[in-house]
Amino acid sequence: MQRGYSKFIKLIHFLGDLSLLNISFILAYFIRFGSINLFHFGNYSTLLFFFNLTWLLIIQLIDIYAIYRVTHIEKIFSNLIKAVLLHILGLTFVSFFLHDDYSRSHLLLTYTIFIFLVVNWRFLIIWQLKQYRKKGYNYRKIIIIGTGPIAQEIYKHMNSDLALGYKIQGFFDAEVPENELKNKYLGDFSQIKEYCTKNIVDEVYIALSTEKGELIRDLIHFAENNLIRLKIVPDFRRYIQKKVKIDFYGSIPIILLRKEPLESFMNRLIKRTFDVIISSLIIMVVFPWLFPIIALIIKLTSRGPLFFVQERTGKNDHNFNCFKFRTMKINNKANTLQAIKDDPRLTRIGKILRKFNIDELPQFFNVLKGDMSIVGPRPHMLKHTEDYSRLIDKYMVRHFIKPGITGWAQVLGFRGETKNIEQMEDRVKADIWYIENWTLALDLKIIIKTILNIFKGEQNAY
Numbered sequence: 001m002q003r004g005y006s007k008f009i010k011l012i013h014f015l016g017d018l019s020l021l022n023i024s025f026i027l028a029y030f031i032r033f034g035s036i037n038l039f040h041f042g043n044y045s046t047l048l049f050f051f052n053l054t055w056l057l058i059i060q061l062i063d064i065y066a067i068y069r070v071t072h073i074e075k076i077f078s079n080l081i082k083a084v085l086l087h088i089l090g091l092t093f094v095s096f097f098l099h100d101d102y103s104r105s106h107l108l109l110t111y112t113i114f115i116f117l118v119v120n121w122r123f124l125i126i127w128q129l130k131q132y133r134k135k136g137y138n139y140r141k142i143i144i145i146g147t148g149p150i151a152q153e154i155y156k157h158m159n160s161d162l163a164l165g166y167k168i169q170g171f172f173d174a175e176v177p178e179n180e181l182k183n184k185y186l187g188d189f190s191q192i193k194e195y196c197t198k199n200i201v202d203e204v205y206i207a208l209s210t211e212k213g214e215l216i217r218d219l220i221h222f223a224e225n226n227l228i229r230l231k232i233v234p235d236f237r238r239y240i241q242k243k244v245k246i247d248f249y250g251s252i253p254i255i256l257l258r259k260e261p262l263e264s265f266m267n268r269l270i271k272r273t274f275d276v277i278i279s280s281l282i283i284m285v286v287f288p289w290l291f292p293i294i295a296l297i298i299k300l301t302s303r304g305p306l307f308f309v310q311e312r313t314g315k316n317d318h319n320f321n322c323f324k325f326r327t328m329k330i331n332n333k334a335n336t337l338q339a340i341k342d343d344p345r346l347t348r349i350g351k352i353l354r355k356f357n358i359d360e361l362p363q364f365f366n367v368l369k370g371d372m373s374i375v376g377p378r379p380h381m382l383k384h385t386e387d388y389s390r391l392i393d394k395y396m397v398r399h400f401i402k403p404g405i406t407g408w409a410q411v412l413g414f415r416g417e418t419k420n421i422e423q424m425e426d427r428v429k430a431d432i433w434y435i436e437n438w439t440l441a442l443d444l445k446i447i448i449k450t451i452l453n454i455f456k457g458e459q460n461a462y
Helices: 005-033 043-061 073-098 104-134 149-159 180-184 189-198 210-224 265-285 287-301 348-355 363-369 382-391 395-400 421-437 440-456
Strands: 140-145 166-172 185-187 203-206 229-232 245-249 252-256 307-313 319-325 373-375 404-406
Touching (some): 073 104, 073 440, 166 189, 180 185, 189 210, 203 210, 265 363, 265 440, 382 395, 382 421
């Protein structure tokens, strides 16, 4: 009963998404035009056809229904957002060739309704699935080979949440373990095949050292000839105390020290498209009315240029000119001395601009130029890069991606003056975590937290 459930879960996700896409299109049509006749849709029938066709093509390109038991919810929604953005790009391309004048407000309504419905649909399905598994359904029967530290960690993880849907039948090892796994001991290595033959086993996890190579090869052969999924759990903790990623060059396994989602061309394209769209909207909508006000106040309250332009360290250690509204009096320490609390160099309006991050609005032009992203590690002045790269381990890792207007470190509160090296180390750790865990959903979360902090006014912004 437990095998093959995943295909039904994928089917439910797919049918739900497709239904909601069509419902959103039709509902938006009704809201926009006040009436609807499914049999006299006119040129919108053609558009609806391409709506569905484009979605079918995109889900082949991005396997958004590959939702495993260990898939984080953030990853699920990130893939969904990617699919929606690609769908918008695809429809823009299609509508150009159709040469029909479709209502932009209808399209905007369609996507707004669809995103709202499909996000709630995802939450509902995930919640229902977790409840279903907690009741003892849709589980997988597991045996673990080995009883050492790594086997104990697997056991604790799988038992930590019933919603994962794992039932550990027990452990096999050369000897009875003298730890908490003793009550789950099923036998020695010679009894593994007999147990798997007489009982239903969905997955086998091997947590043994490479010294047991002959046994591991034998179990691989047995599992693949008996429809049992076998997973090998390598233990690198003797020399790597962090998560790693395994890639393959041909058939050669390569351990990568960190997962970098933005090494993927598709992820970079998604992030860049998002950056261009959002920065363009802000420049077109916010700048026309806000820019003259800020420019006038800066000019009336202090002498000097409107903008402060400073060389900062960018991606791959390449320098670029970073734009800001000027918040300080002209001084000769701007490129070496960090702003501190109650800094005498700050102008009256400068304190306000910094407190609410308004001084950084011109950096949206840096985003359009491609020097920066909306979200990423904050760019540091060249002097700080030179100093901290010598003092802080892995400091330069933060330059693997483009710097951002805001970032994970900032929304966690790591901003403003750094009075000691430990404060900068915390920032660097947060930046590296962001690089290793990037998703579009994470970017949206950071942007929302940044906006909330702006309205509250940040204590460390000076």
